[in-house]
Amino acid sequence: MSEHNEIDRVSGRSTTGHEWDGIKELNTPLPRWWVLTFYATIIWAIGYWVVYPAWPLVSGYTTGLFHYSTRASVATDLADLEKLRGEKMAVLGSASLADIEKDPALLALARARGKTVFADNCAPCHGSGGAGAKGYPNLNDDDWLWGGSLDQIMQTIQFGARSGHAKAHEGQMLAFGRDGVLKKDEIVTVANYVRSLSGLSTAPKFDTAAGKKIFAENCTSCHGDNGKGNQELGAPNLTDRIWLYGSDEETLIETITNGRAGVMPAWVGRLDPVTVKALAVYVHSLGGGK
Amino acid sequence: MNKPVPPDELMTDEDGPLYAPRKKVYPQSVSGRFRSIKWRLMAVCLGVYYLLPFVRWHRGLGAPDQAVLIDFPNRRFYFFFIELWPQEVYYFTGLLVLAALTLFLMNALGGRIWCGYLCPQTVWTDLFYAVERLVEGDRRAQMKADAGPMTVKRAGRRALKHAIWLLIAWWTGGAWVLYFADAPTLVRDLATFQAPAIAYLWIAILTASTYLLAGYMREQVCVYMCPWPRIQAALTDEWALNVTYKYDRGEPRCSVKKAFDIRSLGEKAGDCIDCNQCVAVCPTGIDIREGAQLGCIQCGLCIDACDAVMTKVSRKTGLIGYDNDINVQRRIAGKEEIFKPARARTVVYASLITVVCAVMLYALMSRTLLDVNVLHDRNPIAVRLSDGAIRNGYTLRFLNKRGFDRVIAIDVDGPTDAKLHVIGADSVTPDRPMIVLGRDTTTELRVLVTVPFDEKAEKSVPVTFRVTDIGLGEVAFATDHFVLP
Numbered sequence: 199m200s201e202h203n204e205i206d207r208v209s210g211r212s213t214t215g216h217e218w219d220g221i222k223e224l225n226t227p228l229p230r231w232w233v234l235t236f237y238a239t240i241i242w243a244i245g246y247w248v249v250y251p252a253w254p255l256v257s258g259y260t261t262g263l264f265h266y267s268t269r270a271s272v273a274t275d276l277a278d279l280e281k282l283r284g285e286k287m288a289v290l291g292s293a294s295l296a297d298i299e300k301d302p303a304l305l306a307l308a309r310a311r312g313k314t315v316f317a318d319n320c321a322p323c324h325g326s327g328g329a330g331a332k333g334y335p336n337l338n339d340d341d342w343l344w345g346g347s348l349d350q351i352m353q354t355i356q357f358g359a360r361s362g363h364a365k366a367h368e369g370q371m372l373a374f375g376r377d378g379v380l381k382k383d384e385i386v387t388v389a390n391y392v393r394s395l396s397g398l399s400t401a402p403k404f405d406t407a408a409g410k411k412i413f414a415e416n417c418t419s420c421h422g423d424n425g426k427g428n429q430e431l432g433a434p435n436l437t438d439r440i441w442l443y444g445s446d447e448e449t450l451i452e453t454i455t456n457g458r459a460g461v462m463p464a465w466v467g468r469l470d471p472v473t474v475k476a477l478a479v480y481v482h483s484l485g486g487g488k
Numbered sequence: 489m490n491k492p493v494p495p496d497e498l499m500t501d502e503d504g505p506l507y508a509p510r511k512k513v514y515p516q517s518v519s520g521r522f523r524s525i526k527w528r529l530m531a532v533c534l535g536v537y538y539l540l541p542f543v544r545w546h547r548g549l550g551a552p553d554q555a556v557l558i559d560f561p562n563r564r565f566y567f568f569f570i571e572l573w574p575q576e577v578y579y580f581t582g583l584l585v586l587a588a589l590t591l592f593l594m595n596a597l598g599g600r601i602w603c604g605y606l607c608p609q610t611v612w613t614d615l616f617y618a619v620e621r622l623v624e625g626d627r628r629a630q631m632k633a634d635a636g637p638m639t640v641k642r643a644g645r646r647a648l649k650h651a652i653w654l655l656i657a658w659w660t661g662g663a664w665v666l667y668f669a670d671a672p673t674l675v676r677d678l679a680t681f682q683a684p685a686i687a688y689l690w691i692a693i694l695t696a697s698t699y700l701l702a703g704y705m706r707e708q709v710c711v712y713m714c715p716w717p718r719i720q721a722a723l724t725d726e727w728a729l730n731v732t733y734k735y736d737r738g739e740p741r742c743s744v745k746k747a748f749d750i751r752s753l754g755e756k757a758g759d760c761i762d763c764n765q766c767v768a769v770c771p772t773g774i775d776i777r778e779g780a781q782l783g784c785i786q787c788g789l790c791i792d793a794c795d796a797v798m799t800k801v802s803r804k805t806g807l808i809g810y811d812n813d814i815n816v817q818r819r820i821a822g823k824e825e826i827f828k829p830a831r832a833r834t835v836v837y838a839s840l841i842t843v844v845c846a847v848m849l850y851a852l853m854s855r856t857l858l859d860v861n862v863l864h865d866r867n868p869i870a871v872r873l874s875d876g877a878i879r880n881g882y883t884l885r886f887l888n889k890r891g892f893d894r895v896i897a898i899d900v901d902g903p904t905d906a907k908l909h910v911i912g913a914d915s916v917t918p919d920r921p922m923i924v925l926g927r928d929t930t931t932e933l934r935v936l937v938t939v940p941f942d943e944k945a946e947k948s949v950p951v952t953f954r955v956t957d958i959g960l961g962e963v964a965f966a967t968d969h970f971v972l973p
Contacts, residue, residue, distance in 0.1 A: 340874055
């Protein structure tokens with residue numbers, strides 16, 4: 199740095215003393231405004247430590263004079279949101295299910311609320327569009343295990359099916375094969391008979407009379423004399439074209455052998471009453487509601 | 489014209505800094521043909537800008553009655569009889585194409601007409617110069633004052649000038665915000681400090697930009713910032729008329745007395761008496777006698793100045809005028825002047841302008857006032873019902889651009905025996921649903937189309953929703969597909 203004060207002949211300015219291949223670097227100090235701004239940011243940073251959470255301590259941290267906390271601000275925001283929704287949700291709460299469907303504004307509100315809640319809570323089983331899957335009912339069609347009116351849908355959402363809740367829908371498909379009620383060949387026969395009820399093809403050597411007899415002795419108590427089902431017991435209609443688990447012979451044999459008992463959880467207590475109401479309206483408006 | 493700097497001069501140690509400090513321009517006041525054209529155009533431009541928001545246009549109950557209004561909260565643009573929705577912003581593309589072509593045509597005919605007469609930068613700078621001369625005196629007085637010491641009187645005048653400038657700038661910003669809300673209401677709210685903060689903010693921004701651009705930046709905007717002079721240099725051709733110093737007639741320059749002496753000897757003396765009036769009046773501080781250049785906005789004020797001088801010395805006016813180099817060369821060669829306003833490029837520009845105008849007019853006249861869009865349900869795309877029928881769900885969005893409510897009927901064409909059901913509208917005729925569309929708004933509905941069970945149904949068939957206005961008979965269509973699960 200001995201040459202620090204050397205003056206550059208051309209520009210008349212001092213150099214830094216650094217030299218590369220004969221080219222010397224001019225000493226160009228930072229502008230004053232830049233330096234002052236830099237000091238100001240340091241002072242600002244110190245101020246920041248004082249008022250905001252900054253330094254970790256052995257247990258905890260310095261909270262700062264403002265006692266700012268992102269966790270608390272999220273809680274405040276959420277509370278504000280609930281407050282904001284409060285009025286509109288109160289209207290939904292006081293209107294009857296039928297009235298909500300008749301009023302376009304309320305219907306739109308319920309559908310909007312229902313759609314988000316459905317995506318958060320129902321979509322894992324029923325699919326994001328409510329189209330269901332094997333064992334999980336399609337909520338868009340007009341075939342309902344426990345009834346498709348607004349009130350019935352609301353009932354099912356609140357208490358579920360086989361959920362363990364006292365008011366839950368009960369009743370299940372028995373395991374006729376596993377429990378030894380029907381023999382293997384009887385199960386094949388009745389499975390073919392069930393297929394014939396909705397006009398599906400049957401095995402070549404199928405004995406209709408035998409099938410009808412087995413059906414009458416074992417199935418009609420729940421599915422009805424003509425196989426139309428019973429919504430009180432959640433027994434599906436066996437004469438239509440909608441099959442929850444599948445209509446092929448193999449699947450039917452499996453159903454009759456091992457039984458079926460899908461579970462719909464009870465949502466009462468997990469979702470507030472207004473939300474359940476909105477959800478019921480949303481499911482009803484998907485297109486299959488009665 | 490700029491002379492190239494000899495290389496050895498570039499190599500000296502005395503090279504200046506890389507930027508040139510601005511030389512303040514003191515344009516002298518001038519009067520004449522082009523000055524009066526400029527005054528009138530300024531009055532028209534500023535008049536339109538400041539007063540247009542107050543023009544009323546009746547559109548019926550519930551609709552704004554401001555002739556020109558950009559209504560951001562309601563997403564509407566009103567221009568007299570035209571009302572545009574956000575999805576029709578492409579009309580502005582047409583306007584921009586038209587504006588560009590008009591600029592091209594003006595450029596091909598008469599050079600930088602836009603720069604010299606119509607550009608906001610020129611108009612406001614011209615106004616600010618006028619204020620400056622009114623308060624601080626003409627060119628000489630200003631130059632003398634700037635060279636001398638600051639006195640109380642001078643400081644007072646300067647303060648007055650800035651006050652008037654700020655007032656004009658503030659009014660400019662004030663007029664700007666009036667285009668975005670009902671003008672009379674906003675004026676009242678602004679005066680009583682009840683207007684929204686954004687209005688005050690925009691007035692402040694426009695006040696600052698007007699004050700800085702017209703009061704301080706001035707010709708530097710044209711010379712350093714604006715792309716248009718550069719673009720024009722690429723667009724122009726040798727036939728375009730530009731403000732030109734006719735050097736065939738002006739050179740060699742000499743005083744009136746010297747010219748008399750030279751001419752009495754029978755030799756050629758130029759008409760230019762080198763009085764520098766053309767330089768004194770120039771708002772960008774250039775010398776037109778150096779030829780066409782970036783700094784020349786072609787405002788024509790040097791023509792006025794030169795004509796006045798030529799009249800005084802009893803010479804023919806028009807030493808500076810709208811001309812081109814071809815004619816200069818032809819006069820030197822002793823040939824007739826020729827002007828060709830109708831050339832390939834001007835004809836092409838003019839026809840393009842006509843075509844774009846026609847297309848835009850057609851688009852505007854055939855604009856739909858009833859429209860429907862359709863979106864097929866994505867999940868599930870189709871639903872099988874218990875009797876084997878297939879159902880597809882759609883979201884229909886109706887646009888009613890008229891200023892009154894209307895009743896429409898929805899029909900579905902395409903799949904055999906299709907049944908239509910509108911969610912939330914079962915009380916009306918089920919086989920042909922009718923709904924009410926609110927005025928000047930969109931309505932969104934979910935509809936279900938059900939087709940009976942058919943073994944041989946195709947996997948996908950086109951479906952058309954036909955919307956008919958019951959009263960006016962207007963029809964709109966939207967097409968999608970009906971698909972099987």
